[in-house]
Amino acid sequence: MTVFLAEPLSGSKTVIGENPKSTHPEVEENTLIEQVWQRSALLKTKRSLNTPAEYRIKLQGEHALETLLKRHNARICALVIEYQPKEGSADEDLKQEAIAAFIESIDSFDPQKGARLSTHAYWIIRAKLQTITSKENRNQIATAKALFEPEDCETLEPIDSYELGQLQEAIGQLSQKEQQIIQLRNQDIPFAEIAQIFER
Secondary structure, eight states, rough: OBOOOOOOOTTTOOOTSSSSSSHHHHHHHHHHHHHHHHHHHHHHHOOOOOOHHHHHHHHHHHHHHHHHHHHHHHHHHHHHHHSSSSSSSOOOOHHHHHHHHHHHHHOOOGGGGSOHHHHHHHHHHHHHHHHHHHHHHHHHHHHHHHOOOOOHHHHHHOOHHHHHHHHHHHHHHOOHHHHHHHHHHHTTOHHHHHHHHHHH
């Protein structure tokens, strides 16, 4: 629902929440995107900025990038929360990767294709976070596999009670999912079956 304020003397109506100078938010966003593109192009071709015009392009691009990041921050954070580990707070590495993916999405964005930047950025950030989290899951499974392969266990020396206590404490600090993987592997369940269990 659009709410109009009382008509000013000029006869035009002002909408609450709109910037009176901006006729279309998409036009303003496209201008910001172009400024970021100009900054990127300048920094790719120039090692040092020599003219006031180059400094202006760089500063306008940085301001435009900051504005776009602020506008899209809620969506970026929502994706980070979706892909962060279930326990604990948001992973700072995931946040940084999401921001880097957002900046990449600006560089690869083509407004002529009809999509909005938010849609384009969503898919790029999502793909980046999926790649990162799936690599982390594969690394965790590989680590568990390396630790608990039966043939490896036969060559290990017996563990004394102190080392056993340390091992139990370390396992206690793992996430619930990681602990379940270790328990299943200790029951001689192959990793392929363990992966299928967690895909359900």
